[in-house]
Amino acid sequence: MSDAFALEDHVGFLLRKAHQRHASLFLDAACDHALTPTQFAALVKVVECRRVTQNHLGRKVAMDPATIQGVVKRLTARGLVVRTHDPMDRRTAVLAPTEAAHELIATAAACAQRAHAAALSPLSAAEQAVFLTLLRRMG
Amino acid sequence: MSDAFALEDHVGFLLRKAHQRHASLFLDAACDHALTPTQFAALVKVVECRRVTQNHLGRKVAMDPATIQGVVKRLTARGLVVRTHDPMDRRTAVLAPTEAAHELIATAAACAQRAHAAALSPLSAAEQAVFLTLLRRMG
DNA sequence: GGCAGATCGTTTGTACACGCATGATCGCCC
């Protein structure tokens, strides 16, 4: 290995920068809904599932119980998600989307699509396809 | 656009997962030095530069002034970095690595290399090269 | 029925990451 450690050739460093850049583009593209990428991901899954347990949702979007707890708290505070209970299992918090969530998610998805395109814009269409395929395999 | 919004096909979601995975692998590979990926990146650059201004270091490793301030505070608390002052510019904090930093960085770089390899291990050697090239272009 | 281990959600503590505001200092240009 050479004497100079090439920090800028390491996956970790490049992933951190790419992730930061996308997050920044996402917040720019978020016209008025003001959802963070994390909140958006959680909300999309809640809408998709109609009814989910909190930790189960966390697993679907790669957030540990402590993290999803905070995210859900902010979504419920904004009236996008409601918490109910399963009488069959009194440990769980069952989440469901509100009407507001259904309305918001349509426009937010368009914003997310723009952020997606902007983040990938330095690559050609063919390169984007390759990149996404490889990135998926790293997950 | 289809009715089902495919969250798992979006760069942002995939980048977040890949970044999390690498961070986890990095902490596993960090035998005893107990540096986070962020702290490691900052320390590598300080060693590389011998003397850097705090914000200048932040720009080199993609951290804003508020973030690099906390990272440097933790590195100085561990005796890996010392803060001096430039009499020519009394606003700045000039950072330099300690002896301990030079000793630590050698073993830490080996750990980082292992984390790098582990994170990329789902891909073949050829795919890794392609992936890194594309990822660099997204920065 | 009752115990043991697993799972659920919460809390606490630490570490990034950023926007915004602030006070100190610098550079430049008049």
Place this chain on the structure above:
DNA sequence: GGGCGATCATGCGTGTACAAACGATCTGCC
């Protein structure tokens, strides 16, 4: 030399992210 915009480091507030510990509850197995 004086003023003005830019830069430096810091502080506060908010939002991810995770480990560890906790009480509550469920499940399986005896």
